[in-house]
Amino acid sequence: MCSAERTDDRTTAARIRDAAILRFGEVGFGKATVRDIAADAGVSPGLVLHHFGSKAGLREACDEHVVAEFGRSRIEAVESGATDPFAAMAGVQGEQHLMRYFLQGLRDNSPGAGRLFRSLFEETLRLMELSVEQGVIRPSENLHDLTAVLLGWQFGGLLLQGQVAQVLGTGTGAAEMMPRYACASIEALTHGVFADTRYEDAWREYASTGEPPPGDGDSA
């Protein structure tokens, strides 16, 4: 069917939007220029504004589309029976350009990324509750906060991928550092990091008395 010149069934606006998602994901919203996006989509800069009103409008359209695509991707993952957090995360990682766009959005606190983070949180929380019932995740009194922290660690670690890779001595690419990273992560999440409950005890005492247990009382 499509041999030499492949037929692009996307409408021009969709092509612009997809090019923008790629650009925004690569260099971020601030450094991406309308001219570059237009060139990638093979149109003039004016047309971009004609379709989306402004650069901000273009971003909104991209946010909306990425959120929808993420939702679609996650639904597929659930339907295919991925019931543990790792598989779910792997499913999200599948579409790398969407993930890159999302991470760039997290970098500059875009409203779209905020919405997406919240929706991912709610979904992950349900997944965690399910995992607790199945005996995969240790039961916790405040699973809600635990999930929030874990999600922050998850995506925060992804944001610092480059720095961590440099420290690990591996290449910056996700595929190269993944084994080392996953191994250490699994160890920490399986056995914890502290040798005993002294920090937990100290925290409990602090929470009940309101006094800081460690010996730093000065220096506001």
Added chain:
Amino acid sequence: MCSAERTDDRTTAARIRDAAILRFGEVGFGKATVRDIAADAGVSPGLVLHHFGSKAGLREACDEHVVAEFGRSRIEAVESGATDPFAAMAGVQGEQHLMRYFLQGLRDNSPGAGRLFRSLFEETLRLMELSVEQGVIRPSENLHDLTAVLLGWQFGGLLLQGQVAQVLGTGTGAAEMMPRYACASIEALTHGVFADTRYEDAWREYASTGEPPPGDGDSA
């Protein structure tokens, strides 16, 4: 001595640098303008370039200074006998403007932030080894990678402070969300998150055989 008009003993170049550190920490290097920094320092924009050559040169000077200040702060923390990771981290959090600058540097992968991250890693690794000897941290076969991952989580979580706070329902400020965040973190780092060693076992098998244990083989 200094009652009404406090004498600013800093040299003009230092004042410009400090103003730049504040600006860069607030809005990031990209969005900070030379004119704004000059206005904050009470000088003309040209003077900024006169002293630092270019905006990039100004950033290098800021990087250098922040790295030095961080080192000084950490040395003080060590000398004051803060031998556990939490106290060390609290000490770093002390100078908030330095931390903000560092986090902004991590956001856009500035070389200065990379250097600082690496130096913080080496210091934290030594601290972890010490903590293992003292029985505070659980011994691990690859403490190196574990430290790298934990540091990524630590600062990554700080980068996503706003998003996590919104999910937690607390204010965005560090002081408001700290209790909830710290509580969940301590729980995760004390007991782990997984209920058993199934993920660890699966990983060990994967590492030895090279076959992915979970049942996803399709969908590249």
Added chain:
DNA sequence: ACCGGCATTGAACAAGTGTTTAGTATATTG
């Protein structure tokens, strides 16, 4: 065939940016 509404373009505009440059004051040095 004519017309009206799109999609699309090329050029120009306006604002903001880092940077340069000429010029002025101030201090330092012989």
Added chain:
DNA sequence: CAATATACTAAACACTTGTTCAATGCCGGT
């Protein structure tokens, strides 16, 4: 005191950026 270097300013320059606008081509309806 003269000379010179340094600190500093005001203005302009050059460039990039988002955005606007008039003009053109295209396609469907009557």
